[in-house]
Amino acid sequence: MPGLTHRSSPLLHCTRPPPSEGHSFMCLPTTGFTDQAVALTHRGAAALADGQEMLAVSCFTLAAILAPHRASIWHNLGEARRALGQVTGAARAYHHALRLRPAYPKAWAGLASLLHKSRRFKAAARASMRALALDPGFAEGWSVAGSILLEQRAMERLPIILRRAVRLAPDSVPAWLALAGGLGETAEPALPLACVQRAVALAPDRPAGYVNHAGLLIRQGRLDAAGALHDRLRRLAPLEGYAEAGDSLVATLRGDFATAVSLARRSLVLQPSSPAALINLSLAEHDNGQAERARRGNERAILLHPESDVARFNLSMVLLAQGDFANGWRLYESRWRMERVAYPAHAPRWQGGDPAGRSFLLVAEQGQGDTLHFVRYAPMLAALGAQVHLMVQPSLVRLLSGLPGIASVRSLTEPPPVCDACIPLLSLPLVFGTTLATIPASVPYLHASEQDRGTWKRRLDGERRLKVGLVWAGSAHDDQFLAHMVDRRRSLPLAALAPLAGIPGVRFCSLQKGPAASEAPPAGLDLVDWMEAVGDFADTAALVAELDLVISVDTSVCHLAGALGRPVWMLSRYDSCWRWLRDRSDSPWYPTMRLFRQDRPGDWAPVILRVRAALERWAAQF
Known part of the structure; x- marks a missing residue:
């Protein structure tokens, strides 16, 4: 579920494991240990299991002072520092453990996790492979390797690695959840669902499985089923805020942004120091038009969790919408890490410098x-x-x-x-x-060919009325539910354009493609449809070039019209895209564009009435 993240479980060593799910322990002999070092090791493990990272670091540090020759204590200190986000200190502790015991798979796996988190993927891969070479049956080593493959989008090999981890540790809840995440990228929906259901069955009193299960259901569009799981989470962990965070996401998808903000605030009250809760609230506030609150929330989330690519990306959306391009573009690069989409690898990245001759x-x-x-x-x-x-x-x-x-x-x-x-x-x-x-806003920077335009010139020859192209729906993205819900908010049925019918001196021409093109126009709307003759954007550009105006929802045709330098009126949803900025009726990207924005989420009627009034004035002067 976006915004709800789970920290990987530390691999601790102590003489007696505390009752904690997801941790790997080894019983150590007490010969040569002081009673204090043993007690501190126990206490540190229990503190880390309870989320008290600072206390755990203190305990393991004192234990290392008392027994500096024990590699396991230094490894535990590395785990605690990694959980606390102390990258440099954790690396020193892991390396010290490995100097004391080079053939130490758990320390190699911990170091691999740290390097992976620091985005040093090659070094992380080497460390994880070293752990597996030392112990091919080490389940956590396979899980770390799977995380690296997931980050690098090695999707064909990922399920193989994660399945190996599950076979080695069939009762490991984190392993089943990792496999669900890996399969969720590549497989039929039933497979990742089966994995999270297995995780729930293994730990029915733990929230992690339910959170991941609900997230999968949301991605598949099963919002009511996800809501039922949120109710279960609310009973299971009433003070954790998971249910409120999930319900907030569902409300956002449904376009109920005020409710989403209210639920996200409740989640933050329950988790006041949670970066995920802050991110969820900031996302809801951004969609609800509360830009400054969203900016501050994401900035605070980054302070709490400096490695959060989700917070960086969300902050970039807020800054770009506010026109702060200097900071926005830089943070926007985090999209590659957040979406786990590999940067195009056709050639080396451009690192800057003079491009001449290259x-x-x-x-x-x-x-x-x-x-x-x-x-x-x-x-x-x-x-x-x-x-x-x-x-x-x-x-x-x-x-x-x-x-x-x-x-x-x-x-x-x-x-x-x-x-x-x-x-x-x-x-x-x-x-x-x-x-x-x-902004390089010189238009037109695209041109239709004269040969392609000839077809439409002949069809429109003799038309003396104002020629207006219409696009009322974007791509439905039926295979991607989250994108599909955004499309539902930006698109409208053709029937909603009924107020445009009967305007004297106007002839409408459909520019609509896809399933929405088959919708019947409302009574009185003079709409001609020649789109069957349009095969690509060069054809569409030729038709648009012969029109006087394009009226479009936020989809590719409005960009095409703007790039061709043609007048274009864009119908913008309430939670508009960052590129259209805030509170403007024009676009610095396209000098010929005019924006007609929703005043309330989902309310298109006033927008269409404003468009009609503007169109009547233009037609009267045409």
């Missing part, structure tokens, strides 16, 4: 609208003397092949060209140091 591969990374939005930077890079190649969505290849100075344009499905460096399109504003005042 070849660059610019890669589309998100939706078609994002590509249309940020491809404006490609000619700018070419103008600096670089040889620029593009890899984009297949539907955009023909249109973008007309960009000036571009060496080649290829589909994402084609083999990449050999280049000196690679960079995703949405990282280019950071490279160019774009601020609100320096």
Whole structure:
């Protein structure tokens, strides 16, 4: 579940394990140990199991002073410091343990976890493999290796590794939850659900399994079933805030942002020092239009948990929406780590410097609208003397092949060209140091071919009315529930445009693709649909170029119209995308764009009435 994270269990050594789930212990002989060192080891293990990391560090530190020759104590100290976020101190403790006992798989695994958390993936992989070489049956070693593979998006090998961990430790709740996470990326929904259900069966009195189970159900769109699990969590752990956090996410998905904020605040009251609770609240506040609160909350979450990529990414969304591009673009790079999507590996990353004389591969990374939005930077890079190649969505290849100075344009499905460096399109504003005042907003930067435009000129020849293109729905993303719920908030049924019917001097032309294109227009709406003749964005661009105005929800066509320099009115949902900034009716990205924003979540009626009034004024002057 977004925002709800679970710390990996430390691998402690003590003479007698405290009653704690998920910890691995070894009974140590007391010969040569002082009674104080033994007692401190017990106390430190119990403190760490109870989440009292500072106390655990103190106990293990004193135990190490009393018995400095015991590698196990130094390893335990490393575990406690890692849990507390003391990266340097934890690394010193692990290395000291390994100097005392080089063949120590648990210390190698702990070091691997620390290196992985510090994003030193190659070193982490070496340490985890060292642990497994010393003990091939070490379940936690396989779990650490699985975490590294998950981060590196080695998805084909990940389930193999995680299944090995489960076979070695079939009663390990963390192992089953890790396998559920790995399978959730690659498998049929029933498999990860079976894994979390197994975790719940192993520990029915522990919240971790229920939290992960509810998160999977939410991703699959089973919101009511997730709500039932939240009720169970509320009874099981009433003071932990898990249920409120989950219900807050469900309310956000349903567009009930005020309720989401209320629930997230309740979760934070129960967990006042929890970065996850702060992140959840800040996300809800951002969607609810409380930008300053969201900014402060994410900043506090980063202070509490400096390694939180989720907090960094969410803060970037807030800052970019506020126009703080200097900080926003930098934090926006955390999207690669948060989403666990590998940076394009077609060529080395561009580390900066003079691009002249070098070849660059610019890669589309998100939706078609994002590509249309940020491809404006490609000619700018070419103008600096670089040889620029593009890899984009297949539907955009023909249109973008007309960009000036571009060496080649290829589909994402084609083999990449050999280049000196690679960079995703949405990282280019950071490279160019774009601020609100320096947005490259010269339009048009895209052009339809005269040959393609000829078809639409002939069809529209003689039309004297105002020619207005309509797009009322985005891509439904039926295979990705979270994206699907965002689309439900940005899209509207064609019937909702009924107030636009009967405006004198206006002829509407559908620019809608996908299932929504089959919706019947409301009575009186003069709507012609030629989209069956449109095969790609080059065709759509040619049609848009012959229109006087485009009215569109927040989808790729509004970017296309803006890039072509055509007048475009965008219908923006209440929780609008960061790129449209806050409280503006214009866009510095597209000089020909006008924004019509929702005043309340889900309430399109006033928006459409404002559009009608503006359209009547324009048609009267046309």
